[in-house]
Amino acid sequence: MNRRIATLVAALVPVVVLGVVGTVITVPFAALGPGPTYNTLGDADGAPVVQIDGVDVDPTTGHLNMTTVAVRDQLNIFEAFGFWASGRQGLVPREEVYPPDKTKEEVQEGNQADFEQSEDSAELAALHHLGLPVVLVVGAVAPDGPAAGLLNEGERLVSVAGEPVDSVTAVRESVSARSPGDSIDIVVEKDGTTRTESVVLGARPDDAEQGYLGVTPAEEPDVPFTVKFNLADVGGPSAGLMFSLAVVDKLSPGELSNGDFVAGTGTIDSNGLVGPIGGIPYKLIAAREAGATTFLVPASNCDEAVQNAPDGLQLVKVDSLDGAIDSLEAIGVGGEAPKC
Structure with a gap:
């Protein structure tokens, strides 16, 4: 082998090694970036994203888009x-997305459970806003709690300790106001039959001086129609606000979007309170690239949103479903909405 060939081989070997290492070895990071956006007033895979059956719905146009974050894992160098x-994605330690004490499948299952809970909360928040009825039921009974064997999952809670109850908070306040060892009457109803059970309260695991019933109350819709959310392969709780807005829009006259392209994000609870989410910079990019001109931002995410807002995207600060609706109505008549 002459000197020229030897020099060429010596120069190529590090390049080849670097190429192999760069494509084979994975890094302990995950990439976050803009994910798909879905118009909650439109269709996905041939079905309405928010489907309401059993009642006439109000025609809607425009967009109320939920936004997502794309996660890419097992990256090579x-x-x-x-x-x-690229400037459109960010790298985070992989353990922030997939904690080391959980498998990837367990994380995905948890995200799916959060998504389904957000759907339930979104429907209840919308019904509360519209003044439509919900009922309070026994959501779960602790197998070793004071109410085990006395109350059953799915029974409607009528009263606790002689006081009518119509919210989760009312049940908790009534029980926690009493002491362990107190006996209280619980009135429940199932299939038209009402009965009363006396339950001796235990002590709360986190406060031995407060009464403990061992029941998880839950709200359920009590309306003659059904709401179904048709999105697959989406996880996490951050679609709650936009789902709730879509339900309100379809069940009430007028258009919340005013025919414009509105996008947003935010968790929601059954009382309509909006909570913060992760990945706001990427959701803003996704919304603007899809055509949004207005973005609903949870109040707690405003600082980060302002620092990462694309040009041409109006940021509206929201902390509740009612506030979001008020803001959209104000924009629709040329008024001002709270801004980040």
Whole structure:
């Protein structure tokens, strides 16, 4: 082998080694970036994203888009560098997305459970806003709690300790106001039959001086129609606000979007309170690239949103479903909405 060939081989070997290492070895990071957006007033895979059956719905146009974050895992060195250099994605330690004490499947199952809970909360928040009826039921009974064997899952809670109850908070306040060892009457109803059970309260695990019933109360819709959310392969709780807005829009006259392209994000509870989410910079990019001109931002995410807002996207600060609706109505008549 002459000197020229030897020099060429010596120069190529590190390049080949680097190429192999860069494509084979994975890095302990995950890439976050803009994910798909879905119009909650439209269709996905041939079905309405928010489907309401059993009642006439109000025609809607425009957009109320929920936004998502795309997660890419098992990156090699070159992929990780490419995502970092793009300016549209960010790298985070993999353990922030997939904790080391859980499998990837367990994380995905948890995200799916959060998504389904957000659907339930979104429907209840919308019904509360519209003044439509919900009922309070026994959601779960602790197998070793004071009410075990006396109350059953699915029974409607009528009264606790002689006081009518119509909210989860009312049950908790009534029970916690009493002491362990107190006996209280619980009136429940199932299939038209009402009965009373006397339950001797135990002590709360986190406060030995407060009464403990061992029941998880839950709200359920009490309306002659059904609400179904048709989105697959989406996880987490952050679609709650936009789902709730879509239900309100379809069940009430007028258009919340005013025919415009509105996007947003935010968790929601059954009382309509909006909570913070993760990945706001990527959701803003996804919304603007999809065509949104207004973005509903949970109040706690406003600082980060302002720092990462794309040009042409109006940021509206929201802390509740009622506030979000008020803001959209104000925008629709040329008024001002709270801004980040």
